[in-house]
Amino acid sequence: MECAGIEGAALDNALILIVEDEPDISSILEAYFQREGFRTVCAGDGEMGLQHHQMLKPDLVVLDINLPKADGFTVLGELRQRGDTPVMMVTALAEDLDKLSALRIGADDYVVKPFNPLEVVARAKAILRRGRSTEAAVFRLGDLVVDPTAHTAFVQSDGSKAHLDLTLTEFTLLAHMIRVPSKAFSRAELLDACFPDSDALERTIDSHVSNLRRKLDKGGAEGMLTSVRGIGYRLS
Incomplete structure (x- = not known):
């Protein structure tokens, strides 16, 4: 599954990569991100998500854990080896152990399904703002x-x-x-x-x-x- 979003002005027209194997959830997230002016691209499995990340260099990745071909933990580990692209886990796994595992590997936030799409977008904005804040001091x-x-x-x-x-x-x-x-x-x-x-x-x-x-x-x-x-x- 692939889908390309519209251009927008929010947060410098940031590109969001949504890696989610449930089309309904992926479509909802994409619609809410696009409504806020983000560009989006979607992947329905872990391998496709890694390929999109390599080619498109997104500003933030929204990542499920239970994915075909390569699960979310595997994808997150590979993303962390590549660099520091912000990653928000959005998953049905609600156990503290799953959250801590994701955060240890390097996730920047963890949202449990069912979720409020507005909250997901707000938290994504907060992550991007933190990453793009500028200060003169060294x-x-x-x-x-x-x-x-x-x-x-x-x-x-x-x-x-x-x-x-x-x-x-x-x-x-x-x-x-x-x-x-x-x-x-x-x-x-x-x-x-x-x-x-x-x-x-x-x-x-x-x-x-x-x-x-x-x-x-x-x-x-x-x-x-x-x-x-x-x-x-x-x-x-």
């Missing part, structure tokens, strides 16, 4: 450098740069924390900063922080992101 903490405008983060040491391959949510977390070095951020505060329009659980932050800390340590910023017992996390 933040430095030790060897760690975060540039929100260029949406880059790297560790600079001995004249070399180790770029950090972060998802949108991981970058948002890092950019938020580096503004106030050494502050102990609560999970609720980080959740509000990264998922302002979401009903995600506070433990969602733990999954993203765990991934971010692993990438920081691997990139040469070992020990900068630490846990604060009873509160949350600190970047120092």
Whole structure:
């Protein structure tokens, strides 16, 4: 199944890739996104979704989990290997384990069916706004450098740069924390900063922080992101 949407002006005419094997749900999502001015393209299975992503470079992927040919977790894992395209999971799987698995792999949001299409579009807009926010400042903490405008983060040491391959949510977390070095951020505060329009659980932050800390340590910023017992996390 493939379907092309209309041109629009919302959020710079962003392209939404909908990977969903139920035609009725796919059509509903497409109609609501198009009504808000987004362009859309649809795929009815995981393999087609990956092909569309490779060819079209969408601004955001709306992804089901129970898909033919390649399930949503497989697709999400491949997308994360390719880069940081924002991904919103929209699925009937409502168990916390499924949510945490998706978020660990790198999903930016998780919506359970049945859903309100208006809410899906609103949450997609929030993800895109976070990714496209621009700021003039470049933040430095030790060897760690975060540039929100260029949406880059790297560790600079001995004249070399180790770029950090972060998802949108991981970058948002890092950019938020580096503004106030050494502050102990609560999970609720980080959740509000990264998922302002979401009903995600506070433990969602733990999954993203765990991934971010692993990438920081691997990139040469070992020990900068630490846990604060009873509160949350600190970047120092």
